Amino acid sequence: MELVTISDIEAAAKRVQGVAVRTPLLLQTWDPRKTLWLKPENLQPVGAFKVRGAFTAISALDDAVRARGVIAFSSGNHAQAVAYAAQRYGVPAVIVVPDVAPRIKVAATRSYGAEVIEVPISELEAKTHELAIERGLTLVPPFDDAAIIAGQGTVGLEIAEDLPNVEVVLVPVSGGGLASGVGTAIKARCPQARVIGVEPALAADTTEGLRLGHRVDWPVADRARTIADGLRAQPSDLTFAHLRKVVDDMVTVTEDEIRDAVRTLARQARLVAEPSGAVTTAAYLSHAGELPAGRTVAIVSGGNADPAMFAEILA
Amino acid sequence: MELVTISDIEAAAKRVQGVAVRTPLLLQTWDPRKTLWLKPENLQPVGAFKVRGAFTAISALDDAVRARGVIAFSSGNHAQAVAYAAQRYGVPAVIVVPDVAPRIKVAATRSYGAEVIEVPISELEAKTHELAIERGLTLVPPFDDAAIIAGQGTVGLEIAEDLPNVEVVLVPVSGGGLASGVGTAIKARCPQARVIGVEPALAADTTEGLRLGHRVDWPVADRARTIADGLRAQPSDLTFAHLRKVVDDMVTVTEDEIRDAVRTLARQARLVAEPSGAVTTAAYLSHAGELPAGRTVAIVSGGNADPAMFAEILA
Numbered sequence: 001m002e003l004v005t006i007s008d009i010e011a012a013a014k015r016v017q018g019v020a021v022r023t024p025l026l027l028q029t030w031d032p033r034k035t036l037w038l039k040p041e042n043l044q045p046v047g048a049f050k051v052r053g054a055f056t057a058i059s060a061l062d063d064a065v066r067a068r069g070v071i072a073f074s075s076g077n078h079a080q081a082v083a084y085a086a087q088r089y090g091v092p093a094v095i096v097v098p099d100v101a102p103r104i105k106v107a108a109t110r111s112y113g114a115e116v117i118e119v120p121i122s123e124l125e126a127k128t129h130e131l132a133i134e135r136g137l138t139l140v141p142p143f144d145d146a147a148i149i150a151g152q153g154t155v156g157l158e159i160a161e162d163l164p165n166v167e168v169v170l171v172p173v174s175g176g177g178l179a180s181g182v183g184t185a186i187k188a189r190c191p192q193a194r195v196i197g198v199e200p201a202l203a204a205d206t207t208e209g210l211r212l213g214h215r216v217d218w219p220v221a222d223r224a225r226t227i228a229d230g231l232r233a234q235p236s237d238l239t240f241a242h243l244r245k246v247v248d249d250m251v252t253v254t255e256d257e258i259r260d261a262v263r264t265l266a267r268q269a270r271l272v273a274e275p276s277g278a279v280t281t282a283a284y285l286s287h288a289g290e291l292p293a294g295r296t297v298a299i300v301s302g303g304n305a306d307p308a309m310f311a312e313i314l315a
Numbered sequence: 316m317e318l319v320t321i322s323d324i325e326a327a328a329k330r331v332q333g334v335a336v337r338t339p340l341l342l343q344t345w346d347p348r349k350t351l352w353l354k355p356e357n358l359q360p361v362g363a364f365k366v367r368g369a370f371t372a373i374s375a376l377d378d379a380v381r382a383r384g385v386i387a388f389s390s391g392n393h394a395q396a397v398a399y400a401a402q403r404y405g406v407p408a409v410i411v412v413p414d415v416a417p418r419i420k421v422a423a424t425r426s427y428g429a430e431v432i433e434v435p436i437s438e439l440e441a442k443t444h445e446l447a448i449e450r451g452l453t454l455v456p457p458f459d460d461a462a463i464i465a466g467q468g469t470v471g472l473e474i475a476e477d478l479p480n481v482e483v484v485l486v487p488v489s490g491g492g493l494a495s496g497v498g499t500a501i502k503a504r505c506p507q508a509r510v511i512g513v514e515p516a517l518a519a520d521t522t523e524g525l526r527l528g529h530r531v532d533w534p535v536a537d538r539a540r541t542i543a544d545g546l547r548a549q550p551s552d553l554t555f556a557h558l559r560k561v562v563d564d565m566v567t568v569t570e571d572e573i574r575d576a577v578r579t580l581a582r583q584a585r586l587v588a589e590p591s592g593a594v595t596t597a598a599y600l601s602h603a604g605e606l607p608a609g610r611t612v613a614i615v616s617g618g619n620a621d622p623a624m625f626a627e628i629l630a
Contacts, residue, residue, distance in 0.1 A: 021339050029360045029399060030426070040358070042585045045344045084344060111345065266625075270357045270618030272585040303585030310581075311629040314622065 001241050004146050006188035009153035009181060012052070015059040016154055019088060020044055020052045025162045025297065030268040035295050036284055038269055039159060042277055042303025046112075048230075049155055049178055049301050050081035050142075056151030057140050058085045066091050071137040073128040075101035076230055077302055078142040083114035094137055096128045102306070143177030144236035153181025159297050160189035167294030170280035172301050173197040173206045173250070174231040176239030182299065183246025194248045194292045198283045200226035200258065205234050206243060207250040215240050227255055227309070230276030230302060251290050253282040261285055262313050265300065272310065277302040316556050319461050321503035324468035324496060327367070330374040331469055334403060335359055335367045340477045340612065345583040350610050351599060353584055354474060357592050357618025361427075363545075364470055364493055364616050365396035365457075371466030372455050373400045381406050386452040388443040390416035391545055392617055393457040398429035409452055411443045417621070458492030459551035468496025474612050475504035482609030485595035487616050488512040488521045488565070489546040491554030497614065498561025509563045509607045513598045515541035515573065520549050521558060522565040530555050542570055542624070545591030545617060566605050568597040576600055577628050580615065587625065592617040 021044050025037040041049040058070055069092030072082040079095045086093035093114040097106060098121035110116050119127045132139050141148060155178065159166060169186050171179045183195040199207050203223040209216045215235060223232040235243060253261075258275045261282035265273045273281070280298035283291065336359050340352040356364040373385055384407030387397040394410045401408035408429040412421060413436035425431050434442045447454050456463060470493065474481060484501050486494045498510040514522050518538040524531045530550060538547040550558060568576075573590045576597035580588045588596070595613035598606065 021341060024336050024339065024358070026336060026358055027360060030423075043339070043341055043355070045342060047585055108345075266587050267622055270362055270587040272581050272587060307582055307629065311626055314626040314629065 001238065003242055003245065004149045004153065004181065004184055006185060008146065008150040009157055009185050012056040012147070012150040013154045013157055015056045016052050016151060019055050020154070022158065025159065026269060028269060037163060037297045038271070038281070039155060039297055039299045040271055041155060041299060041301050042271055042273055046077060046080040046084050047303045048077035048081065049152055050077045051084060052154050053148035053151035053177060054078070054081035054085040054140060057145060057147040058082070058089055060147045061138060065138055068136045068138070069093060070140050071096065071128060071132050072140045072142070073097070073124050074142055075105055077304060079105070079109045080112060082140050083109050083112035087113045094131060094135070096124060096131065098124055142233070143175030144238055146238070148177050149181045149239065149242065151181070152178040153185045155299060156182035156185030157189070160185060163295065163297060164190060165295060166190055166193045166297055168292050168296040169193055169195050170198055170283055170296065170298040171195065172231055172276060172279050172299065173199050173243070174276070175233040176206065176235035176243050178299070178301060179247060180239045180242030184242060187246050195246055196283070196291060197243065197247045197250045198279045199250060199252050200228045200231055200279060201252040201254055202226040203228070203232055204252045207252055209235070209240065210243060210247065210250055228258060228276040228279055230274065231279065251283045251287050253279050253286060257282040257286040259313050262305070262310070266314055271300060272303045272305055273300050274302050274305040316553065318557055318560065319464045319468065319496065319499055321500060323461065323465040324472055324500050327371040327462070327465040328469045328472055330371045331367050331466060334370050335469070337473065340474065341584060343584060352478060352612045353586070353596070354470060354612055354614045355586055356470060356614060356616050357586055357588055361392060361395040361399050362617055362619045363392035363396065364467060365392045366399060367469050368463035368466035368492060369393070369396035369400040369455060372460060372462040373397070373404055375462045376453060380453055383451045383453070384408060385455050386411065386443055386447050387455045387457070388412070388439050389457055390420055392619060394420070394424045395427065397455045398424050398427035402428045409446060409450070411439060411446065413439055457548070458490030459553055461553070463492050464496045464554065464557065466496070467493040468500045470614060471497035471500030472504070475500060478610065478612060479505060480610060481505050481508050481612055483607050483611040484508055484510050485513055485598055485611065485613040486510065487546055487591060487594050487614065488514050488558070489591070490548040491521065491550035491558050493614070493616060494562060495554045495557030499557060502561050510561055511598070511606060512558065512562045512565045513594045514565060514567050515543045515546055515594060516567040516569055517541040518543070518547055519567045522567055524550070524555065525558060525562065525565055541590070543573055543590040543594055545589065546594065566598045566602050568594050568601060572597040572601040574628050577620070577625070581629055586615060587618045587620055588615050589617050589620040
């Protein structure tokens, strides 16, 4: 299986330039150990790192193919990222969402000019493939794709540029696109650094899989228990192969630790993080003993917190 | 009266490099007009633009003078900024705070290694000057100082670098240090741009003063009514002279508009802003008719929102 290389990620960095925000590293002065920097990907357009991959994938298409339009299925940040990237390119986007998706997310996706089609959740993938063929649209997958992995890897490239002597990089793991790309960039540029994946304990399939040396399948209903709704997916063969190569260790965090981290990020770092975006901070705050010491970067991957849940966590 | 120049601000930019965060401009994709960028100064160390001025002022001192230490009086962001900058330089800092200051702010100031001295609010300035003489400390004023104005002006320099064709810059006005510096930088680098100062209607002394052509004095009790507790100060002769020259117009916002802007910044921009930091967004959202059209930057000046108030606004 061919893995994404640092050259792929460097090429992706050119594609996302001027579109993705060049997020700064934020040194956290409230931490007396003074070794924590946050990489605030919640500040990206659409509120998540996902724009990097979506832009890279859509930008890499042949002009004629891209002009016919793109399609994605998701109710989360990937949907909005594909809609936003397509809008910036002026090409049609169709987003297939489960009919149970929150109204607020559907509205946000529509606000980027995408055609949103709601279907029963069991028909999501089938309907997407059917529409892609019918209308000649190109599918932009959420993580199982070399261009997507390369795009997400630009987060790691920027960390390496801004803090070349970084010692620990904490990255959330779900489908594994972000961790695959970031890990590849960090191992190439900062070989001394350790890449630590973080999962909610309630959706820790990758932690188990990497220990066993093969992918494992957790029931959807189990993974759905975590409030970190962006971390309920599982790696593909492609991303799992990357993770085996570039992730040094995994840490799992509890639901309470995630909530505490959301609160700390708001109060101390002035960032609105969604639970999925707060797991790396949770690992830093609550699992210091399991982490290597040294200059640490925690990737805050997204900020699309449900307003009511966010207010309740802060209260 | 000698005013701060663009050269002073360029020199300050070198002093704050690597200490202040080079904050990106964040294009707001939720706005269909697509002309709003935020400058998130709430992401600075200590949560406000104030580190820029404090660093510039302390960095500009002679080594021997600086080594004796610095002193400031404030219960707000300036106190923490001076404490933080002094800590980074390894020199003593004394912060004189009113004995009614919130415990959480006193603790934050102490956490940067400063000696905090609490006095009755009526004795604040006298006690500070007394201590400065007794201990040979240099006073770092919050705004009435050329180095402070130059340091805050680096915000404007960065806006001009990142968006050279900016048309409107919205900046909060209190003591006027930020608006003086930002206005000076913008007028030098982007002469086509209009600089609009924003005040709470409940503390609109500068709006009135600029209309009349001279400083006016509002009773402290009147200015204390606004929840924007960082905007209760008034310009000095020095800052007022800058504001007359570089501010094109003023807009005032209501308390409800400020609260709405805090909510919008959290939900749409994933930023925790304090009320004072949200007034420019409030002007953009609620006073479009009073503003020039075009590419607009709103400076989000700080993020030290009281946790209970912030949660209440979001709920």
